[in-house]
Amino acid sequence: MIKITVKTTxxxxxxxxxxxxxxxxxGVVVEDREDVAELWxxxxxxxxxxxxxxxxxxxxxxxxxYDGEYSEISDDLExxxxxxxxxxxxxxxxxxxxxxxxxxxxxxxWKKAYKIISVGDLEVVPVWKKEEAKGDKIVLIxxxxxxxxxxxxSTRLCLSLMQQIDLTGKNVIDTGCGSGILGIAAxxxxxxxxxxxxxxxxxLNNLRENLGLNQVTGKVECxxxxxxxxxxxxxxxxxxxxxxxxxxxxxxxxxxxGGYLIMSGIIDKYADGLIDQFSAVGFKPVHKLQDGIWxxxxxERE
Numbered sequence: 001m002i003k004i005t006v007k008t009t010x011x012x013x014x015x016x017x018x019x020x021x022x023x024x025x026x027g028v029v030v031e032d033r034e035d036v037a038e039l040w041x042x043x044x045x046x047x048x049x050x051x052x053x054x055x056x057x058x059x060x061x062x063x064x065x066y067d068g069e070y071s072e073i074s075d076d077l078e079x080x081x082x083x084x085x086x087x088x089x090x091x092x093x094x095x096x097x098x099x100x101x102x103x104x105x106x107x108x109x110w111k112k113a114y115k116i117i118s119v120g121d122l123e124v125v126p127v128w129k130k131e132e133a134k135g136d137k138i139v140l141i142x143x144x145x146x147x148x149x150x151x152x153x154s155t156r157l158c159l160s161l162m163q164q165i166d167l168t169g170k171n172v173i174d175t176g177c178g179s180g181i182l183g184i185a186a187x188x189x190x191x192x193x194x195x196x197x198x199x200x201x202x203x204l205n206n207l208r209e210n211l212g213l214n215q216v217t218g219k220v221e222c223x224x225x226x227x228x229x230x231x232x233x234x235x236x237x238x239x240x241x242x243x244x245x246x247x248x249x250x251x252x253x254x255x256x257x258g259g260y261l262i263m264s265g266i267i268d269k270y271a272d273g274l275i276d277q278f279s280a281v282g283f284k285p286v287h288k289l290q291d292g293i294w295x296x297x298x299x300e301r302e
Contacts, residue, residue, distance in 0.1 A: 002070050005097045006062045006081070012091025016062045019080050023073050024064025031061040059093075070098050119159040122185055127213055137188045140213040141179055142206070154264040157289045157296030158182050158239045161262045164287060164298060165235070167191045173233045173254070175225055176240040180207035180218075183237065187216040191235070194218040197225070226254045234259040242270035252281040255301040260286075264296035271295040 004023065008016045017028050066073060081094055116132060117124040123135030127142045159182070168190035174183030175197045183194040196218050198204050204220055211218060225248045226236070236255050238245055245263050255261050261283055266274060268290060274297065275285050283299035290296075 001101050002066050002068070003099050003101045004064045004066060004077070005099075007093055007095040007097075008060050008062060008091045010060055012084070012088060012094070013060050013062060015084060015088055015091060016094070019084065020062055020064040022080075023066050023077060028062055028064040031063070065101070117156065119156055120163045122159060122163070122189070124155075124159070124181055124185070137185070138214075139181060139184050139188060141181060141184075141210050142213060153291040153294040154239050154266070154296065155181060157291055157294060158237060158262055158264045159185060160289055161264075161287060161296050161298040162186065162189070162237070165260050167235065170234040170259075171195075171231075172235045172237065173197065173226070173229065174237045175248075176238055176244070177207055178203050178239075180210045182239060183218060184210060184214050184216060186235065186237065187218065188214065195221065195229075195231075195233070197221045197223045199224050226250050229254050232256045232259075236261045238262070239264045242266045242274060245274060246277060249281075251278065252283065252301065255283075257301050259301045261299040261301065262296070263299075264294070266295040266297065268293050268295050271297065 004020060006016050006020060013030050017030055020028050077096070081096060084091055085094055116126070116129055118135060121136040122139065123133050123137070124139045124141060125133045125135075127140045130138075130140055133140075162182070162185060167186050170186070170191045172183060172186045172191045172194040174180065174186070174194055177183055177196040177198045178200075180196055183196050187194050196204070196207055197220075198207070199222065201222055204222060207220060211220075225238070225244070227250075229250075232254055234256050236251060236259075238248065238261070240263075242265070245266065251261055261278065263274065271288065275288075278299055279285060282302050284302050285297065286300050287298040288295060289298075
């Protein structure tokens with residue numbers, strides 16, 4: 001097996017990734033400091049990052065693995081790189097390096113980091129570990145390249161808060177759904193329906209796969225928060241970030257009276273502000289859970 005690395009720019013990363021994927025069918029890795037810097041400089045998640053992650057080379061590396069000899073693909077790879085050099089100068093330098101690596105199946109090896117996550121009687125299970133599942137309620141997840149399997153504290157907090165309410169027969173909205181863990185957990189816990197919303201189409205594609213794995217169905221929308229929602233829900237789930245959650249200003253119009261709003265992804269120093277904001281529009285704080293710096297909130301609509 002060989003490791004192929006192409007040096008490019010932030011602007012050229014996508015086109016180089018697409019090209020390299022033709023040779024590395026199990027996926028490519030992009031190491032790009034600018035992706036992190038954009039988050040740092042935005043007002044979205046800057047408080048989640050350590051400044052040290054910015055101390056990376058400015059050059060972007062796109063990395064793939066080919067299960068064979070370089071001689072088998074060298075001409076084709078070089079030709080495709082030359083095409084990019086000719087038509088996409090913004091992607092230069094396009095320096096190529098190739099090195100032999102061991103025969104470990106790297107596309108399978110990363111899976112070892114994922115474990116079955118147990119929260120009460122629910123288990124979130126990477127699909128390749130489904131034979132090991134023992135919980136009464138099982139959520140199978142294929143995390144794909146970008147989405148987790150419930151290991152993050154904020155997801156655990158949401159799942160814990162969900163178990164404090166009876167979801168049987170409830171209609172649910174999971175906004176900022178990502179891979180769909182929360183909404184799928186609601187469905188396997190007896191919810192009658194779930195509307196899944198996210199602004200990232202790649203997340204929604206991952207979600208659709210996970211719905212199939214669990215043999216459940218839900219409506220899927222590429223949309224932000226609760227914007228444009230034309231129906232009400234008895235439960236709204238939102239595991240995002242505090243500053244984004246604060247923009248969910250129409251929540252009181254969407255959550256039915258007597259219904260519930262569960263929020264997480266909140267750093268502890270922002271929790272009180274959200275409690276005050278949502279209390280002022282008709283949500284009664286019912287429970288607050290904390291794990292390290294992360295906080296989850298359960299509100300009841302009055």
